[in-house]
Amino acid sequence: MGAVARRYCRRDADADDVLVAGFFRVFDKIDTFSDTGSFEGWIRRIIVNEALMLLRKKHALRQASELTEVDPASYAIPAAATERLAEQDILDLLDGMPTGYRTIFNLYVIEGYKHREIAEMLDISINTSKSQLILAKKRLRELLEKLGYPAR
Amino acid sequence: MSKLDSFDRQFRRTARGMRRPAGPQQWDRIEQLLSRRQSGPAAVSWMGVRPWMVAAVVLLVAGFAAFTQLPRPAQDTVLAQRPESVEDLALTATTFPRIPDYTPVSEGRPDGEVISRSEPRGQLTPAPKYRF
Numbered sequence: 548m549g550a551v552a553r554r555y556c557r558r559d560a561d562a563d564d565v566l567v568a569g570f571f572r573v574f575d576k577i578d579t580f581s582d583t584g585s586f587e588g589w590i591r592r593i594i595v596n597e598a599l600m601l602l603r604k605k606h607a608l609r610q611a612s613e614l615t616e617v618d619p620a621s622y623a624i625p626a627a628a629t630e631r632l633a634e635q636d637i638l639d640l641l642d643g644m645p646t647g648y649r650t651i652f653n654l655y656v657i658e659g660y661k662h663r664e665i666a667e668m669l670d671i672s673i674n675t676s677k678s679q680l681i682l683a684k685k686r687l688r689e690l691l692e693k694l695g696y697p698a699r
Numbered sequence: 700m701s702k703l704d705s706f707d708r709q710f711r712r713t714a715r716g717m718r719r720p721a722g723p724q725q726w727d728r729i730e731q732l733l734s735r736r737q738s739g740p741a742a743v744s745w746m747g748v749r750p751w752m753v754a755a756v757v758l759l760v761a762g763f764a765a766f767t768q769l770p771r772p773a774q775d776t777v778l779a780q781r782p783e784s785v786e787d788l789a790l791t792a793t794t795f796p797r798i799p800d801y802t803p804v805s806e807g808r809p810d811g812e813v814i815s816r817s818e819p820r821g822q823l824t825p826a827p828k829y830r831f
Contacts, residue, residue, distance in 0.1 A: 548721075
């Protein structure tokens with residue numbers, strides 16, 4: 548779960564705070580856990596929520612732009628780019644993105660949330676969520692090229 | 700589940716495989732938070748001031764205020780009754796019957812009463828208007 552917190556927070560100290568607050572909430576609310584889902588998934592959701600709360604507190608999610616024209620081909624990245632992607636490279640790639648891009652990329656690509664759910668969680672429109680994901684992938688592609696991975 | 704392309708799936712797989720275990724400091728902080736919660740709200744302090752201290756100060760101030768605001772019956776009644784008694788005396792003094800001034804009785808008055816100056820003291824009786 549430390550890695551989950553670190554993916555959302557650029558600073559290690561912030562990730563530690565999220566981890567501590569998240570696990571405190573886990574132990575505090577453990578009696579509310581129902582057996583319908585996985586325990587790991589429940590903890591992961593709590594950690595993600597804590598991370599989002601911290602980002603909101605730091606006003607890191609305020610800037611969000613919306614694209615009018617979306618061309619998915621412009622941000623497609625070949626799968627070969629990730630075949631030899633190291634863990635540290637992933638952190639560097641995520642840290643290289645603005646907070647809004649990184650948050651939505653994390654929520655959509657890694658956590659598996661839908662744009663509707665992300666829009667509700669971040670109090671933004673669905674189109675803003677989609678736009679931020681496109682911009683995140685564009686930025687990711689540029690960063691991959693800088694790191695020497697085949698991004699085209 | 701969101702629609703992911705092959706890059707997203709690969710990225711997700713690698714990212715989810717990352718591990719960053721919590722250090723002893725983080726576990727200590729979690730333990731502190733949990734122990735603070737278990738000791739209840741009475742243990743919560745702000746700048747070293749405990750809730751029971753605040754309650755004690757409030758009680759002391761309220762008690763002092765109530766003590767100073769209480770009426771003092773003994774002093775108030777004495778002070779209040781003094782002028783009333785003076786006023787009563789003043790009001791009733793005008794209605795008192797005045798005692799007529801003394802006038803010596805002369806022998807042989809025209810109302811017909813006989814006044815003797817030579818009878819012995821034991822046989823004398825006061826005139827009717829002076830009897831009780």
